[in-house]
Amino acid sequence: MTSLKLGLNIIINKFTFIILITFISSSLQGQQVYETLPPNFIKTIEFFGSTDKFSGTPIISINETLNLKFDDLTAAENDYYYEIEHYNFDWTRSKLSKNEYLEGFDNIRLFDFRNSFTTLQPYTHYQLSLPNENTRRFKVSGNYMLYIYNTDKQLLFSRKFIVYENLVNVDLTIRRSRDLEVIDKKQVVNFEIGREDFFFRNPEQTVKTVVVQNNDFSTAIYNLKPQFTQGNTLIYRYNDESSFWGGNEYLNFDNKDIRQGTSRVERVELNDLYNSYLFPDFVRYGRAYTFNPDINGAFKINSIQGSDIDIESEYARVHFTLQNFKKLNGGEVHLYGRFNNYVLDDTTLMKPSKTQQNILTNELLLKQGFYNYKYVFLDKNGDFIEGFISGNHDITENDYQVIVYYRDVGARFDRVIGTGFGNGENIIN
Template identity: 50%
Template sequence: MRHFLTAILVLLFCPLQAQELETTPPEFIRTIQFQGEQEFTGTPIIALGQPIRLEFDDLIGDEADYFYTIEHFNFDWTPSDLAKTEFMSGFDDVRILNYENSFNTLQIYSHYNLSIPNKDTRRLKVSGNYMIKVWDENRDLVFSRKFMVYEDIALVKVEIKRSRNLKYIATKQIVNFSIDGSDNILFRNPNQNLKTLVIPNNNLQKSIYDLKPQYSVGNEQIYKYDQEAAFWGGNEYIYFDNKDVRGSTMNIRSIELLDIYNTYLFADKVRKFEPYTYNPDINGNFVVNTLQGDNDKIRAEYTWVHFYLNNYERLNGGEIHIYGNFNNYSLDESTKLTYNSKKDIYETKRLFKQGFYNYKYVLLEKDGTINEGYFSGNFDETENQYTVLAYYKELGGRYDRIVGIGSASSRNITN
């Protein structure tokens, strides 16, 4: 009995490792751009040996000291067993030295720029899940971002299908894929050692984790799920482009100079009852740009962007938010719309750096889930980009390697 009680106490006071979550930055940290060699910012997925770049603005503008650290994680985002010297050549926990102050802007800010590899952090040695953390001089965590490093060993083939369930054939998209180790890697016990991650539009929050192979053909693992690998099709993102604060563009109603520039958008409407219309987007992403100077990193203005939504759908206790990669798909008070009874419209304003931004309106349900199609609808024709990562832990291995990557666009969707 004494041993039994001791075991219970150990379980109570020695909790299991928890999944590491990204830390949301404070209000004065804005426009975080984190990317590898891909065209847009987001969660970088880079090949082993490729560089990554992190940029952000501090709106206090006092040239504060910031430091960065890098950590390695397992597939489930629990810390791996690797020592820092095993996954990194060089060292971290050093100050970010590259920064510039804004020039000739109404909103002052300091722009920070970090590239890896550099003279301190010379290279990452292994593949897998990583997280970069940015700390202030008091050793308080300011924000963190995930990224992935892969080895190009296995062949991952991806194709997008319509649902086999007629109930969802016009609203959902199915990701079918296969992972072929060929002669490069032999998958032993793939049901346990081979794990998968399916990411829509570079949005980790909406990803599907750890689908198991349904069957294999030699060393090729086949995944032909239906609802288990289904994503709501959604609708194309809408956008605004305020690279020129001197005049309005197609989606901007007016611009006003108060303490800083204010950009007023035309009112948006609920789109789910309208037929699908192809409208090219950049899948929720953004690009910083300005016409008022030759260096958008420090010459771009910050503007208050005013959003308006004509909505007559019942919210049932939910909240309306603007949604996109401009803040890593996070919902907070700065993205929440409130009802203006005098104008009979939902509205909010949020601070954005000049540029081209994708966004959409979503419903935050009472249970905390995000309903992306509540206002914009779900259509199987919507163009979305899906990425599949293959993780493999060898027998006796101490970490989850990313051994392959594949992607496909739903523009080529088939039955």
């Protein structure tokens, strides 16, 4: 009898263990993932497709090349490795096994690295191209995450990218808001999705969309549903639901000539590193709109001191100054742009000057080049208010992109079947 009880207990315990493991596995499968921020010694992460002009969150066709660059300021020629994971529309891990979405292998060392040359700040520059001889092809479209690990398998940082198939057309129209209270401050994205040879089944459930302004996924609009159809075309003509604050043109500086000032660099000082002091900025909220050509938050590494900008560009401490006469009421002002993938953290916080009233300052260690940036506000509740410092205008020139996901009835993952582009330069009523 005792042996029987012991046997039953063992079976029950094993069964309980299996259920627990299954539950944990299911929980991990359904958990949304976020990008991991790099440590302080990793700088200038450039991530772009072969047809992209600037770094950001790449949205590439399934046959396009993906490129990653970054600098390691330890300059120790460390060994780093990459892995790739596939995700659903909502950034939960997909059910696909690795050999279903990759042809070849990952968990491969980064072999392409070089040390900086004649720079005051030493660094090791790393590069990775995908596909390559090890990771030969992306088999399916969808959301992906690229993970970079050190030799101890500690995660260094991760970055999202999106692979799409060109199966449908996506046509965008940028309009002013129909809400009279914000008609001069907001831009609305209307769009249509379809192609004669592509038939949507149950689009209310199978089609999902993401609308992105200036490659900034922190302000993106997710999962709008089609309002009606015309033949094979899905129509999205929302107003409030697909509206963005127009913002203002980005500010900029260019320190490709590291030794002297430019139109935006007031002066340069040389200590252990070069220091680029920018002319003071001011609050633009409430002022009339002024067109200022920008690259919509992006940055471009450049130097006139060397022929190889990847390893001959200097690092400089860039000093920002904002003349601020607005009451912050416990909120925070931050620097904002693609230079750190639109992240707000302690490094982007503008702090009160110790010597001057109503002056906020900050300094960032940045590689030489042309940078866009603006100032944004986080109130004491953590709410993001982009126009608090810069203002909002309906005629601001902004880039927009719509990404279309499709999971057919019975399918196991979300495909990206098309993407479309638009610009607010020629906004209409």
